[in-house]
Amino acid sequence: MALETACRPSGKRPCVMQAFRIWDVNQKTFYLRNNQLVAGYLQGPNTQLEEKIDVVPVEPQAVFLGIHGGKLCLACVKAGDEIRLQLEEVNITELSKTKEQNKRFAFIRSDSGPTTSFESAACPGWFLCTALEADQPVSLTNTPKEAVRVTKFYFQQD
Amino acid sequence: MLVLCLCMVCASASPTQPEGHKVAAENCQYRGKHFKTSFKVEGEPVVLRCPQVRYWLGASARPHVNMTWHKNDSAPVAPGKDGPRVWVQDGALWLVPAVQGDSGTYICTVRNASYCDEMSIELRVFENTEASLPVVSYPQILTFATTGSLVCPELSEFTTNKADMKIQWYKDSVLLDEDNEKFSSVRGTARLLIHNVSAADAGSYRCALAFGRRGRRYTVTRHIQLRVNRKQEETIPVIISPHQTILASLGSTLAIPCKVFLGAGTHSTTMLWWMANNTSVDSAYQDGRVREGQRLEYSENNENYIEVPLIFDPVIRKDLTTDFKCVVHNTLSFQMLHTTVKEAASFSWGIALAPLSLLVLVLGGIWMHRRYKHRTGKAYGLTALRTGHQDFQSYPSKIKEIK
Numbered sequence: 224m225a226l227e228t229a230c231r232p233s234g235k236r237p238c239v240m241q242a243f244r245i246w247d248v249n250q251k252t253f254y255l256r257n258n259q260l261v262a263g264y265l266q267g268p269n270t271q272l273e274e275k276i277d278v279v280p281v282e283p284q285a286v287f288l289g290i291h292g293g294k295l296c297l298a299c300v301k302a303g304d305e306i307r308l309q310l311e312e313v314n315i316t317e318l319s320k321t322k323e324q325n326k327r328f329a330f331i332r333s334d335s336g337p338t339t340s341f342e343s344a345a346c347p348g349w350f351l352c353t354a355l356e357a358d359q360p361v362s363l364t365n366t367p368k369e370a371v372r373v374t375k376f377y378f379q380q381d
Numbered sequence: 382m383l384v385l386c387l388c389m390v391c392a393s394a395s396p397t398q399p400e401g402h403k404v405a406a407e408n409c410q411y412r413g414k415h416f417k418t419s420f421k422v423e424g425e426p427v428v429l430r431c432p433q434v435r436y437w438l439g440a441s442a443r444p445h446v447n448m449t450w451h452k453n454d455s456a457p458v459a460p461g462k463d464g465p466r467v468w469v470q471d472g473a474l475w476l477v478p479a480v481q482g483d484s485g486t487y488i489c490t491v492r493n494a495s496y497c498d499e500m501s502i503e504l505r506v507f508e509n510t511e512a513s514l515p516v517v518s519y520p521q522i523l524t525f526a527t528t529g530s531l532v533c534p535e536l537s538e539f540t541t542n543k544a545d546m547k548i549q550w551y552k553d554s555v556l557l558d559e560d561n562e563k564f565s566s567v568r569g570t571a572r573l574l575i576h577n578v579s580a581a582d583a584g585s586y587r588c589a590l591a592f593g594r595r596g597r598r599y600t601v602t603r604h605i606q607l608r609v610n611r612k613q614e615e616t617i618p619v620i621i622s623p624h625q626t627i628l629a630s631l632g633s634t635l636a637i638p639c640k641v642f643l644g645a646g647t648h649s650t651t652m653l654w655w656m657a658n659n660t661s662v663d664s665a666y667q668d669g670r671v672r673e674g675q676r677l678e679y680s681e682n683n684e685n686y687i688e689v690p691l692i693f694d695p696v697i698r699k700d701l702t703t704d705f706k707c708v709v710h711n712t713l714s715f716q717m718l719h720t721t722v723k724e725a726a727s728f729s730w731g732i733a734l735a736p737l738s739l740l741v742l743v744l745g746g747i748w749m750h751r752r753y754k755h756r757t758g759k760a761y762g763l764t765a766l767r768t769g770h771q772d773f774q775s776y777p778s779k780i781k782e783i784k
Binding site: 241244246248249250251254255256263264265266267268269270272278280282284334336337356357377379380 | 416417418420515516517518519520521522524527529530531532534535537572610612613615647649650652710712
């Protein structure tokens with residue numbers, strides 16, 4: 224009966240992650256194309272391509288987000304003036320929550336009704352988003368209110 | 382590096398290559414099969430987009446490219462070659478309408494003066510029956526008791542003028558009245574808004590868009606299988622243990638469970654941890670003598686609990702003066718409960734002495750009482766009268782006696 228996980232907020236020991244399904248309010252799910260995370264529509268057998276999000280909580284509102292069993296993590300990276308979302312090969316359960324250099328992997332989740340938004344902890348004001356058009360990369364936006372970007376996601380434990 | 386070499390070979394060789402698919406394929410970099418298979422039903426218009434073009438989006442533009450299509454090993458699709466049914470337009474392959482025989486692997490070749498690559502895409506065209514529904518359907522999910530949208534997916538090729546887009550929605554083959562309290566579709570979008578989603582809204586939906594081509598009318602249909610999920614709730618957690626003091630003998634091992642009641646609330650956003658004198662247990666006890674045990678998440682009678690024990694191995698004197706606290710934090714609240722470890726040995730002496738001291742007290746009390754009663758009869762009477770004074774109304778005669 225008991226569902227056991229070994230997840231602790233401040234421990235040095237590895238933290239067991241939880242898998243969440245993510246899809247935007249326009250019903251686009253996430254999948255990989257050429258090692259890039261994209262959002263779009265999957266039918267029938269293609270639904271196997273859906274990437275679930277592996278989550279390790281840092282604080283109640285802050286989480287590390289990964290895919291592929293937590294082996295690829297979402298990070299906000301600043302390169303010059305550009306801010307972009309990138310997938311990095313790090314193990315989500317081995318990320319220390321206190322190290323400053325790991326802040327780029329942290330996202331602050333905020334719930335509004337049934338949906339959730341994710342703001343990068345390292346890039347304040349930048350939110351995880353999808354394009355209106357299908358099969359476009361998942362990215363970050365600093366204008367979450369603009370209609371051309373979708374920042375509201377359904378985010379539910381699998 | 383290999384890619385670069387291939388490109389250079391391609392670039393240097395292409396001006397002298399004779400025309401023809403076979404030779405082109407030898408010099409062209411094959412980038413593999415597109416990860417998505419296209420599942421369609423016969424009788425409807427189908428558009429296959431050159432898959433590698435999508436990879437370029439966001440990358441440097443590649444102008445002046447020539448895109449050609451061929452199916453498996455057959456000859457390239459030439460505009461208008463296969464009658465009016467199949468053609469290439471802006472690099473996309475149009476099959477209007479598609480037939481079951483169109484199923485197969487299609488290869489798109491992209492080339493310009495210095496570059497050539499190929500990618501294949503799989504198309505499966507099914508008979509338009511119930512049996513093909515699981516393959517052609519798009520699963521979508523909405524949350525119970527909220528308002529949300531279904532989206533008629535992958536229509537962009539057929540909606541050049543979005544403002545005029547009019548989609549008809551069906552549930553279980555019944556045309557939906559789209560402007561009632563339950564459903565509303567916004568003209569110019571591919572969305573169907575469902576208000577106050579209920580379990581009965583789950584099921585099979587179909588959206589249809591009319592499409593005209595060369596004087597003929599077609600219908601582009603998408604099937605959606607809607608699931609209705611319940612939203613995971615968040616509640617204010619309640620710490621139900623530990624007690625304020627925990628008894629332990631020095632030198633023994635001890636586990637103090639911190640147990641939190643969540644009710645219907647979700648485990649996932651609830652953090653639970655221990656602190657010692659306001660520092661995390663990990664940094665306070667780097668030797669690991671005191672540590673947090675494994676987090677346990679469980680449900681009893683449909684109510685959720687989390688437990689994290691604090692483990693002492695062993696308990697030492699210093700622990701008796703340390704302030705331990707269990708902290709629980711979720712999106713709704715932040716709470717903590719303090720506990721201290723007390724030495725069990727001193728308490729057992731207390732327990733041993735308690736009956737003895739009680740006996741002494743009782744005996745002493747009786748002795749005092751007897752002695753008192755014997756010596757001061759008047760005082761006893763006065764006590765009795767005072768008691769009577771409380772019942773003033775019922776015993777007025779006694780009052781007189783006092784006076």
